[in-house]
Amino acid sequence: MDRIRIIGGHRLNGTIPISGAKNAALPLMIASLLTEQTLILDNVPRLADVAQLERILGNHGVDIMVSGKRSGETADHGQTLHISAARIVDTTAPYELVSKMRASFWVLAPLVARMGEARISMPGGCAIGTRPVDLLIMAVERLGGKIDIEGGYVLARAPKGLKGAEIVFPKVTVGGTHTAVMAASLAKGTTVLENAAREPEIVDVADCLNKMGARISGAGTRQIIVEGVAGLKGARHAVLPDRIETGTYAMAAAMTGGDVLLQNGRPELLQAALDVLVRAGVTVMPTNQGIRIVRNGAGLAPVDVTTAPFPEFPTDLQAQLMALMTRARGTSHITETIFENRFMHVGELTRLGARIQLDGERATIEGVPQLKGAPVMATDLRASVSLVIAALAAEGETIVNRVYHLDRGFERLEDKLGRCGAAIERLSG
Numbered sequence: 001m002d003r004i005r006i007i008g009g010h011r012l013n014g015t016i017p018i019s020g021a022k023n024a025a026l027p028l029m030i031a032s033l034l035t036e037q038t039l040i041l042d043n044v045p046r047l048a049d050v051a052q053l054e055r056i057l058g059n060h061g062v063d064i065m066v067s068g069k070r071s072g073e074t075a076d077h078g079q080t081l082h083i084s085a086a087r088i089v090d091t092t093a094p095y096e097l098v099s100k101m102r103a104s105f106w107v108l109a110p111l112v113a114r115m116g117e118a119r120i121s122m123p124g125g126c127a128i129g130t131r132p133v134d135l136l137i138m139a140v141e142r143l144g145g146k147i148d149i150e151g152g153y154v155l156a157r158a159p160k161g162l163k164g165a166e167i168v169f170p171k172v173t174v175g176g177t178h179t180a181v182m183a184a185s186l187a188k189g190t191t192v193l194e195n196a197a198r199e200p201e202i203v204d205v206a207d208c209l210n211k212m213g214a215r216i217s218g219a220g221t222r223q224i225i226v227e228g229v230a231g232l233k234g235a236r237h238a239v240l241p242d243r244i245e246t247g248t249y250a251m252a253a254a255m256t257g258g259d260v261l262l263q264n265g266r267p268e269l270l271q272a273a274l275d276v277l278v279r280a281g282v283t284v285m286p287t288n289q290g291i292r293i294v295r296n297g298a299g300l301a302p303v304d305v306t307t308a309p310f311p312e313f314p315t316d317l318q319a320q321l322m323a324l325m326t327r328a329r330g331t332s333h334i335t336e337t338i339f340e341n342r343f344m345h346v347g348e349l350t351r352l353g354a355r356i357q358l359d360g361e362r363a364t365i366e367g368v369p370q371l372k373g374a375p376v377m378a379t380d381l382r383a384s385v386s387l388v389i390a391a392l393a394a395e396g397e398t399i400v401n402r403v404y405h406l407d408r409g410f411e412r413l414e415d416k417l418g419r420c421g422a423a424i425e426r427l428s429g
């Protein structure tokens, strides 16, 4: 298993190119199941989760062709996938595949909408909580899908097709919203979603579906209206930049000090997080190439932050902010309201010398003048990268174990940070 070795104490200076968003690329790839024609996706990040979804789609009979690099392109350009679900050969998504990546459960909606049936393994719990799928199932049921749960699988049937309906989400859910929008796109009649997720990835997928011939309005607001169509066609769409990757490197630069341009980063995708950085004393400058993050000398001010659905501060940046606040001049509070168990990084940050106390969903972080390197590991993607951020400012050597978590969601992390002056290397095996 690969590890990452970091020697802390180097400022970051330079440019970090931001990749396409993992959490848009995955549902966009899944949307390919809605049409017999080819969906071409540009700016797809090279990530383990993308490769895993390619295997899952392959199991349903989807052909995926990756375009070769064109002249002048570098590794910083995302890949282009040509995805063709001309013939779906299997409507089952087996446990072995779904258990490796929860988002693969989302194939439920396009399969039942287009094929009239889907048999999808329940994903089970994961490192950040129980993560139920009841609201995704509710959405398909509201649209007329008959649901049975058997042997750990969800069986969804709609032999005569789905029917538009009103779907009111009791809780904001990204996966539930993707599921409802995709299923409703091929349903007969109009669907109205209330309390829909407003995340930018929802808007990106809706934009792509509209290019494919869907009739979706209101994406990005609490109410989304989908007028079902008889069929969808192929389209070409570029994945939007990854706001979580952007925010992660913004926090890394804030941690080490320095001057970093987050190329292609779009401030409006993470305004709440940028506002927190400004409150902490970091200079944030939107430019026409991206977002510039500068911190020179001045210490970090502590902050009080609560995670919440978009447009509020994202849960996917909670661990990274906590790493940053371990070095603030004073006491910070971070409250996690989205996932009940997303504090796996706390114990590991403590190994680096951080002072953090947990009380239910609230963490109190008392800033310390210095962290010290140590061997650490994490059990999820965002927790792992928070350890990288802490290590960049810790004295001496930190080894981050279980790098496969990082590879799920951060493309060439050691390369991007190394090019800005971090002492970071991957140790293979």
Ligand code: EPU
Residues within 6 Å of the ligand: 022, 023, 024, 026, 103, 129, 130, 131, 132, 133, 134, 135, 136, 137, 171, 172, 173, 174, 175, 176, 197, 314, 315, 316, 338, 339, 340, 381, 382, 409
């Ligand atoms: N929830 C339910 N029932 C459901 C679905 C969700 O109770 O049927 C609850 C969840 O347990 C959670 C809350 O609703 O408490 C929100 O969950 P949501 O459905 O929004 O999360 P998700 O769709 O499973 C996506 C991202 C996550 C991100 C969350 C929240 C992808 C592939 N995943 O998950 O990303 O944290 O939205 O923004 O888009 C990550 O990238 O590291 C990651 C975990």
